[in-house]
Amino acid sequence: MTSHTPPPQERGRRRRAILLTAAVELLTEAGFAAVTHRAVAHRAHLPLAATTYYFTSRDQLLAEAFAQLIQTELTTLHAWITDHGLTALADQIATADRHRQLGLWELYVHAGRDPVLQQIARRWTDGCVHLIAETLAQPPDHPRVRLLYTTVSTLWLEQLVEQRPLHETRTLLTIAVENASPPT
Amino acid sequence: MTSHTPPPQERGRRRRAILLTAAVELLTEAGFAAVTHRAVAHRAHLPLAATTYYFTSRDQLLAEAFAQLIQTELTTLHAWITDHGLTALADQIATADRHRQLGLWELYVHAGRDPVLQQIARRWTDGCVHLIAETLAQPPDHPRVRLLYTTVSTLWLEQLVEQRPLHETRTLLTIAVENASPPT
DNA sequence: ACTAAACTGGTACGAGCGTCCCACTCTCCG
DNA sequence: CGGAGAGTGGGACGCTCGTACCAGTTTAGT
Numbered sequence: 001m002t003s004h005t006p007p008p009q010e011r012g013r014r015r016r017a018i019l020l021t022a023a024v025e026l027l028t029e030a031g032f033a034a035v036t037h038r039a040v041a042h043r044a045h046l047p048l049a050a051t052t053y054y055f056t057s058r059d060q061l062l063a064e065a066f067a068q069l070i071q072t073e074l075t076t077l078h079a080w081i082t083d084h085g086l087t088a089l090a091d092q093i094a095t096a097d098r099h100r101q102l103g104l105w106e107l108y109v110h111a112g113r114d115p116v117l118q119q120i121a122r123r124w125t126d127g128c129v130h131l132i133a134e135t136l137a138q139p140p141d142h143p144r145v146r147l148l149y150t151t152v153s154t155l156w157l158e159q160l161v162e163q164r165p166l167h168e169t170r171t172l173l174t175i176a177v178e179n180a181s182p183p184t
Numbered sequence: 185m186t187s188h189t190p191p192p193q194e195r196g197r198r199r200r201a202i203l204l205t206a207a208v209e210l211l212t213e214a215g216f217a218a219v220t221h222r223a224v225a226h227r228a229h230l231p232l233a234a235t236t237y238y239f240t241s242r243d244q245l246l247a248e249a250f251a252q253l254i255q256t257e258l259t260t261l262h263a264w265i266t267d268h269g270l271t272a273l274a275d276q277i278a279t280a281d282r283h284r285q286l287g288l289w290e291l292y293v294h295a296g297r298d299p300v301l302q303q304i305a306r307r308w309t310d311g312c313v314h315l316i317a318e319t320l321a322q323p324p325d326h327p328r329v330r331l332l333y334t335t336v337s338t339l340w341l342e343q344l345v346e347q348r349p350l351h352e353t354r355t356l357l358t359i360a361v362e363n364a365s366p367p368t
Numbered sequence: 369a370c371t372a373a374a375c376t377g378g379t380a381c382g383a384g385c386g387t388c389c390c391a392c393t394c395t396c397c398g
Numbered sequence: 399c400g401g402a403g404a405g406t407g408g409g410a411c412g413c414t415c416g417t418a419c420c421a422g423t424t425t426a427g428t
Contacts (some may be wrong), residue, residue, distance in 0.1 A: 031297060047407045102296045109293050112286045112345040122346050143359050150338035151331055161296040162306050175327050231377040
């Protein structure tokens with residue numbers, strides 16, 4: 001029951017964070033089926049019972065790991081886009097840790113079956129759309145923004161899963177960005 | 185070892201098909217984690233050993249179930265689009281069995297970690313793109329076609345996972361289809 | 369009718385899983 | 399400095415899993 005409110009003691013809070021990080025790592029390395037109590041505990045160099053002590057259930061652990069994953073991913077994306085621009089996203093996709101992203105999408109789809117995760121999934125989409133809106137200097141609910149997001153999203157997932165040649169992705173992304181740019 | 189070549193006897197072939205159907209059903213109802221030898225056998229009203237007899241491993245069973253799933257899904261889609269047009273796709277997404285589609289996407293993402301499934305995943309994307317190309321009466325490798333597919337794909341997945349209001353999806357889809365239509 | 373191959377189905381094994389339990393040790397605060 | 403609550407860790411329970419085994423039955427071809 002110590003999981004809804006953070007553990008009151010410093011060391012406990014740190015241990016909890018370590019477990020969460022370990023869960024994210026496992027999630028990104030081998031999919032969410034690999035995020036078991038034992039695997040997480042072992043990765044965190046903590047005894048098995050620590051996972052059940054700091055998290056009421058595996059589902060909760062997964063939900064928090066998911067939330068943390070999209071948080072870091074969004075900040076990474078934000079940094080990349082402001083540095084290199086939208087069209088360079090294709091290279092980011094190719095550069096970034098493939099398994100990490102696969103873990104994210106895996107959990108995203110899984111969110112369709114779990115209301116708790118669903119809420120987090122919405123945060124992910126909203127975050128991405130917001131990011132694109134910022135870059136295009138347009139309101140997030142503008143169709144242009146939403147449509148560009150859909151293209152980015154699919155190209156990203158497709159690249160991850162199917163590993164098609166990169167230049168195709170880059171070409172399509174460039175066209176999409178041009179289309180989405182407001183007429184001068 | 186009877187799994188690479190189809191079982192020579194009629195009854196065996198039928199049993200194999202029943203198992204496969206049961207696997208697809210389970211996959212679509214509760215995700216691919218639910219596709220276990222026991223569950224499949226029970227659903228098919230066959231003894232446990234039948235699954236290992238007709239399929240060398242669970243992975244093979246899953247791969248074949250995936251292939252069958254995308255096959256049927258593609259023909260369903262084809263029928264819907266020729267009957268109702270592309271913009272009505274939003275309603276198809278809403279109408280169709282949600283869990284069924286979730287199972288498909290679940291396996292699609294999973295394909296990113298499994299080369300065998302990856303090949304099948306490519307077939308899925310190619311099939312969808314081809315369908316859209318047909319409807320637009322344009323070559324499948326035309327950027328307009330590919331871009332429209334990316335929009336359809338994301339909206340579809342998003343609708344499934346996040347269950348946003350349907351009218352948004354419909355609006356965006358309409359705009360995307362208009363954009364993709366060749367200038368008159 | 370007979371033999372080999374295909375098929376059947378009940379059972380067993382070893383492993384991993386989530387969760388629970390409990391005796392123990394710390395750490396903080398009055 | 400003492401007690402209460404937080405934290406610890408080793409073990410155990412009950413379950414499901416993939417896979418293997420094998421004695422028995424059916425089927426197909428000669």
